Amino acid sequence: MKRGSFKGDDSSGGRAVPEHPAGAPIRLAVIGLGNIARSMLELCAREGSGRIELTGVLVHPPRAAEAETWLGGRAPVMTAFPELLATRPDIVAECAGHAAVKAFGEPVLAGGCDLVTLASGAFADREFEARMRALSRDLRRRILVPSGAIVGIDGLAAARHGGLTRVVYSGSKPVNAWRGTAAEKSVDLDKLSEPKTFFEGSAREAASRYPMNANVTATVALAGIGFDETRVRLIADPTARGNLHALEYEGSFGHARIRIQGKPSPTNPKTSMLTALSLWRTLLDETGAAIRVG
Numbered sequence: 001m002k003r004g005s006f007k008g009d010d011s012s013g014g015r016a017v018p019e020h021p022a023g024a025p026i027r028l029a030v031i032g033l034g035n036i037a038r039s040m041l042e043l044c045a046r047e048g049s050g051r052i053e054l055t056g057v058l059v060h061p062p063r064a065a066e067a068e069t070w071l072g073g074r075a076p077v078m079t080a081f082p083e084l085l086a087t088r089p090d091i092v093a094e095c096a097g098h099a100a101v102k103a104f105g106e107p108v109l110a111g112g113c114d115l116v117t118l119a120s121g122a123f124a125d126r127e128f129e130a131r132m133r134a135l136s137r138d139l140r141r142r143i144l145v146p147s148g149a150i151v152g153i154d155g156l157a158a159a160r161h162g163g164l165t166r167v168v169y170s171g172s173k174p175v176n177a178w179r180g181t182a183a184e185k186s187v188d189l190d191k192l193s194e195p196k197t198f199f200e201g202s203a204r205e206a207a208s209r210y211p212m213n214a215n216v217t218a219t220v221a222l223a224g225i226g227f228d229e230t231r232v233r234l235i236a237d238p239t240a241r242g243n244l245h246a247l248e249y250e251g252s253f254g255h256a257r258i259r260i261q262g263k264p265s266p267t268n269p270k271t272s273m274l275t276a277l278s279l280w281r282t283l284l285d286e287t288g289a290a291i292r293v294g
């Protein structure tokens with residue numbers, strides 16, 4: 001297993017890194033126990049037997065008792081990050097958002113673990129991205145970003161190698177998904193009677209301003225032509241029934257136009273259901289269960 005890169009980068013420095021023993025379960029630690037983590041852990045309980053060994057789950061101290069009840073003994077609950085690292089996971093799944101990846105991303109890599117994160121928008125911060133890339137390269141620990149709520153990332157990442165000329169993303173969500181976000185400064189959500197574009201700009205601005213709703217723009221940027229070249233539109237739609245992600249990209253390969261109508265998660269209207277499924281798929285791939293024939 002090659003280590004030390006954002007998924008897709010080639011930065012193996014040639015140093016020896018202990019390999020994960022073939023066939024041994026992956027030791028997984030989780031940060032946060034909200035909507036994504038719980039959905040992923042439910043899948044893990046159904047499909048992860050013999051493949052994934054849960055070493056611990058980090059929660060805020062006031063949530064520890066409820067977390068223990070929910071987990072029912074499947075994994076120890078921790079309230080301090082060093083305790084989580086002490087369980088010696090191979091990989092840490094960050095499921096808690098931008099502040100958590102910024103607080104724990106570097107210590108995770110420094111602690112000898114790979115990191116998988118859906119809070120990809122945190123990398124819109126240039127200095128943080130540079131530090132994480134350098135650490136990943138130097139320590140040969142990987143930072144994996146699942147495709148999350150969007151589809152078409154595989155094609156975009158492939159098309160990049162032939163040269164991309166244009167990447168445009170448009171994200172439309174029901175009004176409820178934008179409550180408690182910076183969108184409320186641009187639009188009166190309660191008075192909307194038709195779809196309203198309240199943001200147009202770069203993926204860098206979108207991912208920074210909307211940390212709970214626009215990580216997909218960062219994932220698109222990382223896979224494609226970067227944070228500043230990726231164009232973004234964000235829309236609040238009072239008539240929408242789900243989260244519509246539209247992605248268009250053009251390059252030497254041709255032209256792709258992709259749309260996904262995602263259902264919001266039952267416990268968090270900001271987050272599409274596909275997000276946790278894609279995290280689980282990424283973790284399964286780590287166990288060697290990639291989609292393959294033979």
Ligand SMILES: NC(=O)C1=CN([C@@H]2O[C@H](COP(=O)(O)OP(=O)(O)OC[C@H]3O[C@@H](n4cnc5c(N)ncnc54)[C@H](O)[C@@H]3O)[C@@H](O)[C@H]2O)C=CC1
Nearest residue numbers: 032033034035036059060096097118119148149215268271
């Ligand atoms: N890449 C993508 O396609 C997507 C990415 N996301 C990202 O995933 C994040 C999580 O989404 P959900 O699970 O739906 O949110 P959520 O709000 O349901 O769960 C987050 C949980 O993390 C916990 N948490 C936060 N900081 C923590 C810390 N320092 N230590 C321990 N626990 C902590 C919170 O208490 C909460 O329970 C979002 O904030 C967003 O950044 C969300 C949707 C799509």
Ligand SMILES: O=C([O-])CC(=O)C(=O)O
Nearest residue numbers: 149213214215216271272
């Ligand atoms: O789940 C979604 O639809 C997208 C999302 O919240 C994000 O990109 O942060």
